[in-house]
Amino acid sequence: MNRLKTKIGNITLNNPVMTASGTSGHSNELSAIDKFDINSLGAFVTKSVTLNARKGNKQPRIVEVPGGILNSIGLQNKGVYYFIEITISKLQEFNIPIIVNVSAPSKYYLIELYRILKKVEDKFDAIEVNLSCPNAKGGIIAPLAASTYIRITKDFFGDKTTIAKLSPNTNTVMYAEDVIGAGVDAISMINTIKGMVIDIDTQKPLLGNVRGGLSGPCIKPIGVQKVYECFNKIPECKSKKVPIIGIGGIMNYKDALEYILAGASAVGIGTGFFTNPFIFEEVKEGINKYLLEKDKKLEEIVGISSKE
Numbered sequence: 559m560n561r562l563k564t565k566i567g568n569i570t571l572n573n574p575v576m577t578a579s580g581t582s583g584h585s586n587e588l589s590a591i592d593k594f595d596i597n598s599l600g601a602f603v604t605k606s607v608t609l610n611a612r613k614g615n616k617q618p619r620i621v622e623v624p625g626g627i628l629n630s631i632g633l634q635n636k637g638v639y640y641f642i643e644i645t646i647s648k649l650q651e652f653n654i655p656i657i658v659n660v661s662a663p664s665k666y667y668l669i670e671l672y673r674i675l676k677k678v679e680d681k682f683d684a685i686e687v688n689l690s691c692p693n694a695k696g697g698i699i700a701p702l703a704a705s706t707y708i709r710i711t712k713d714f715f716g717d718k719t720t721i722a723k724l725s726p727n728t729n730t731v732m733y734a735e736d737v738i739g740a741g742v743d744a745i746s747m748i749n750t751i752k753g754m755v756i757d758i759d760t761q762k763p764l765l766g767n768v769r770g771g772l773s774g775p776c777i778k779p780i781g782v783q784k785v786y787e788c789f790n791k792i793p794e795c796k797s798k799k800v801p802i803i804g805i806g807g808i809m810n811y812k813d814a815l816e817y818i819l820a821g822a823s824a825v826g827i828g829t830g831f832f833t834n835p836f837i838f839e840e841v842k843e844g845i846n847k848y849l850l851e852k853d854k855k856l857e858e859i860v861g862i863s864s865k866e
């Protein structure tokens with residue numbers, strides 16, 4: 559029996575462990591790891607695809623801080639034309655759901671991006687709308703605009719599973735309610751938290767782009783709390799009609815279980831992968847062992863720490 563099966567919108571994942579957008583590129587990074595089987599993931603989530611190619615922000619773009627990292631990549635990617643012509647056929651070779659993360663600074667860019675992405679819509683399984691990039695102009699989409707982004711996505715792609723990646727730099731429950739009202743199928747949270755570091759020798763900000771997004775174990779309690787709040791306060795989340803993907807600082811299977819017990823039906827791993835290329839497999843095995851010991855299926859433990 560597969561205890562790990564989980565559902566996000568209308569896609570079924572063999573297990574709940576997926577990549578967090580932006581941390582495994584468009585899969586080359588994973589293919590380069592010896593003995594790593596991409597098909598063992600629950601799903602693959604791409605780095606944000608934008609309308610035009612982006613070179614990314616000024617260096618330095620990444621700095622280590624206690625308990626995590628601060629990054630300011632700036633949505634570097636080759637743009638949607640390259641994505642539909644080259645990348646998508648490579649991703650299609652995998653036997654797991656492919657989730658395409660998209661980012662656009664305005665609804666006009668989003669519509670243009672979708673016009674092109676639509677040409678390969680049968681080649682991917684879900685869209686994750688990045689409403690929360692801290693490092694690009696127009697990257698953080700305010701709640702009202704966020705619901706417009708979701709409506710546009712649903713208009714273009716109909717039944718295809720649409721996920722909203724929410725910003726932690728705002729009231730996440732209200733934000734989630736807005737996108738749920740607009741018809742989103744699932745929500746993922748949290749994205750990175752805005753922060754900065756100053757070099758006391760040069761007396762200047764360390765990152766080339768001054769501000770960055772904080773990730774890693776230091777943000778996990780924030781992520782768990784936000785998942786817990788949304789699960790408890792939003793009926794569509796509690797009933798799992800709109801499942802939550804828990805992301806933020808997962809470094810091992812125990813961290814992933816915290817998110818699941820708080821209300822997440824799946825988890826995304828990003829920064830943890832930078833220090834342990836086998837983290838996905840280890841988290842999957844750890845959750846499976848836990849479920850075996852408790853004689854439960856994953857879906858039976860989602861949100862059971864909920865007290866309200």
Ligand code: DHB
Nearest residue numbers: 631632633691693750771
């Ligand atoms: C970037 C985008 C994100 O959504 C994020 O959380 C962190 C960094 C980026 O490309 O800069």
